Amino acid sequence: MTTPARETVLHAENLSRVYGEGNMRVEALKPTSFAARAGEVMAILGPSGSGKSTLLTILGLINPPTTGSLRIGNVQVIENGQPRTSLERQRRQQIGFVFQRSNLIPFLTAHENVRLSLELDGVSSSESRGRARAMLENLGLGKRLDSLPARLSGGEAQRVAIARALIHQPSVVLADEPTASLDSGRGRQVMELFRDAAHSQGAAVLVVTHDHRTLDLVDRILEMEDGTLTERASAGTGAHT
Amino acid sequence: MMDLAVRDIRHDLGRFVLTALGLGMLLSVVLAMTGIYNGMVVDATVLPDTLGADLWVVQRDTKGPFAESSRVPLRLAERLRAVPGVSRTRGYVSFNVQESGPDGKVQRFMLAGLSWPDDTGDRLQLAQGRPLRAPHYEIVADASLGLPLSTQLRIGRDLFTVVGVTSGMVSSGGDPILFVSVADALNIQNDLSNEALRLEGEARLARIRRSEYGRDPASLARAGQPGLPALTPPPVNAVLVDLEPGQDAAGVRERLEQWPDISVYTLDEQRGLLVRGVIDRARRQIGLFRALLVAISAIVMGLIVYTMTLDKMHSLALLKLLGARRRVILRLILEQSLLLGLLSFFVALLIGELLFGQFPRRVLVADGDRLSLAAVVAGISVAAGVVGLRKAMTADPNQVLAS
Numbered sequence: 001m002t003t004p005a006r007e008t009v010l011h012a013e014n015l016s017r018v019y020g021e022g023n024m025r026v027e028a029l030k031p032t033s034f035a036a037r038a039g040e041v042m043a044i045l046g047p048s049g050s051g052k053s054t055l056l057t058i059l060g061l062i063n064p065p066t067t068g069s070l071r072i073g074n075v076q077v078i079e080n081g082q083p084r085t086s087l088e089r090q091r092r093q094q095i096g097f098v099f100q101r102s103n104l105i106p107f108l109t110a111h112e113n114v115r116l117s118l119e120l121d122g123v124s125s126s127e128s129r130g131r132a133r134a135m136l137e138n139l140g141l142g143k144r145l146d147s148l149p150a151r152l153s154g155g156e157a158q159r160v161a162i163a164r165a166l167i168h169q170p171s172v173v174l175a176d177e178p179t180a181s182l183d184s185g186r187g188r189q190v191m192e193l194f195r196d197a198a199h200s201q202g203a204a205v206l207v208v209t210h211d212h213r214t215l216d217l218v219d220r221i222l223e224m225e226d227g228t229l230t231e232r233a234s235a236g237t238g239a240h241t
Numbered sequence: 242m243m244d245l246a247v248r249d250i251r252h253d254l255g256r257f258v259l260t261a262l263g264l265g266m267l268l269s270v271v272l273a274m275t276g277i278y279n280g281m282v283v284d285a286t287v288l289p290d291t292l293g294a295d296l297w298v299v300q301r302d303t304k305g306p307f308a309e310s311s312r313v314p315l316r317l318a319e320r321l322r323a324v325p326g327v328s329r330t331r332g333y334v335s336f337n338v339q340e341s342g343p344d345g346k347v348q349r350f351m352l353a354g355l356s357w358p359d360d361t362g363d364r365l366q367l368a369q370g371r372p373l374r375a376p377h378y379e380i381v382a383d384a385s386l387g388l389p390l391s392t393q394l395r396i397g398r399d400l401f402t403v404v405g406v407t408s409g410m411v412s413s414g415g416d417p418i419l420f421v422s423v424a425d426a427l428n429i430q431n432d433l434s435n436e437a438l439r440l441e442g443e444a445r446l447a448r449i450r451r452s453e454y455g456r457d458p459a460s461l462a463r464a465g466q467p468g469l470p471a472l473t474p475p476p477v478n479a480v481l482v483d484l485e486p487g488q489d490a491a492g493v494r495e496r497l498e499q500w501p502d503i504s505v506y507t508l509d510e511q512r513g514l515l516v517r518g519v520i521d522r523a524r525r526q527i528g529l530f531r532a533l534l535v536a537i538s539a540i541v542m543g544l545i546v547y548t549m550t551l552d553k554m555h556s557l558a559l560l561k562l563l564g565a566r567r568r569v570i571l572r573l574i575l576e577q578s579l580l581l582g583l584l585s586f587f588v589a590l591l592i593g594e595l596l597f598g599q600f601p602r603r604v605l606v607a608d609g610d611r612l613s614l615a616a617v618v619a620g621i622s623v624a625a626g627v628v629g630l631r632k633a634m635t636a637d638p639n640q641v642l643a644s
Contacts, residue, residue, distance in 0.1 A: 053642060062562065062638045092564025103641055105556045107252035112243060119242045120565050148252070164563075176642060 010036040015068035036204035046224030073171040096165030100177035102157035104149040111145040246576035265588020274531040280603030285413035294481030306478035331356035354426030370405035381405035383417035550629035562638035575626040582622030
């Protein structure tokens with residue numbers, strides 16, 4: 001889904017997540033509101049247990065929030081803590097995921113892993129083949145189309161995972177420590193890929209990261225501590241030109 | 242949508258094929274049990290079916306000659322021939338023999354008498370040679386005995402020549418059947434040494450002396466004469482009755498049932514006595530064993546599909562995270578289960594084609610049995626798929642983020 005540049009593609013309002021009741025009550029995510037615009041790359045920093053993963057699973061429509069509303073693209077996905085539409089379909093159409101490990105399906109080739117994102121949403125095989133091939137060739141993986149994930153290097157596998165996350169032109173890309181298992185150079189390449197994709201596709205990219213080496217490539221930095229999300233005053237040099 | 246099941250199989254093809262081979266072997270045992278079960282029924286009834294008599298006349302109140310012992314005099318055949326509607330009667334005798342073959346190997350077989358010259362064995366399906374042409378010393382043997390034409394075989398005191406070879410003629414116990422004339426069969430069955438004959442003559446004389454005839458010197462003199470047979474003519478096991486064309490078997494049977502010394506069975510009743518009596522326990526045992534094997538196959542296949550599902554729980558969680566519909570996962574698991582079942586089924590068929598002919602007893606697998614097995618395998622595959630599917634549905638997308 002292509003969204004015009006600078007349009008708000010993610011709008012979270014008072015999202016919270018509470019586990020347990022009474023004395024066992026844990027507020028993993030305190031009421032949080034923020035918005036992300038098309039083409040924007042945001043980093044979310046925070047120590048382990050600060051609520052980053054909880055926020056990611058809510059934004060990724062994997063777990064529902066306890067309270068709050070969430071709009072992705074033009075769709076009000078969650079309102080007052082209740083899903084308003086099929087989360088599965090929204091996840092398929094509006095969100096792309098990238099993880100610390102590439103998390104490719106081991107029995108599919110690089111080409112098939114990328115095609116999968118399209119075909120899960122009903123795109124024909126012939127169309128998905130062409131688009132996946134073009135995407136992988138753009139990422140310099142034209143010679144690795146038929147390689148299984150086990151045959152790819154860490155950097156190649158991560159680029160395939162990025163291709164899979166972007167191929168269906170999502171409104172939001174959620175990345176969980178995507179550079180953690182890569183060296184400095186490859187880490188920067190991955191972040192640059194995200195920036196290019198955000199700009200060219202008009203997607204908002206949220207990157208949960210501990211890797212401070214690449215923060216200069218993001219537009220905004222959010223910090224999470226004890227379930228509370230705050231925005232750092234200034235980010236690196238990743239602002240749009 | 243790409244076929245995920247096939248791609249997963251392709252990824253570890255060797256393992257999938259080996260699993261199917263193992264499962265196929267198990268299913269081939271199910272198929273063998275079915276074939277042995279069928280073969281047992283055919284083996285039990287092949288003799289009465291081949292002899293093809295309309296009525297079997299046996300000793301009164303017995304279920305002979307196969308299910309129970311039966312003894313009737315051979316002259317009963319002449320009495321029966323006089324009954325209106327009867328076209329032919331044949332004496333029938335059979336018993337088991339264990340002899341050493343030409344190579345010294347012990348062979349066990351059933352010896353059955355053909356009522357020569359009325360019955361020369363022309364109803365037998367001969368694979369080689371001819372029916373009997375002489376009243377004595379000729380044999381039609383089953384191929385499973387391994388005796389080629391013209392082989393000389395000593396049975397009792399006499400030497401017999403194989404003139405014909407049948408195929409698949411075995412007793413309900415699975416022993417090959419060897420056909421000779423009734424006269425030869427009775428000679429073999431009642432063969433006594435000279436001493437035994439002399440003693441039997443003495444015993445007869447002693448009985449006469451004790452009776453009122455013993456007071457008559459003329460009777461005593463006649464009883465002691467050497468030309469008189471020492472033994473009464475030996476009985477046969479049954480008399481086979483063939484009816485004239487168009488005759489009502491039930492009517493003739495009703496008439497014969499009034500005779501006080503015999504019982505009468507139709508061919509169907511004789512078959513029923515064999516199947517429900519002689520081989521009933523073995524038949525039920527094999528039937529139960531087959532049911533047990535089907536259950537074991539189902540459990541094994543369920544476990545295999547469950548394990549295959551466990552192996553890809555991470556991929557399933559990832560598919561869910563990517564927004565895969567439930568039917569995508571359902572198809573992946575069920576299709577793999579069905580493909581495993583299909584390949585195993587063909588492995589079982591192939592093993593059957595290659596090996597069942599080598600079994601010592603008849604293994605008879607009909608197309609219907611193959612179809613039934615296919616249906617059973619399909620059922621097992623679906624059930625195993627459901628087991629895998631239940632596990633697959635527990636795959637949690639959160640696991641991908643946690644990993």
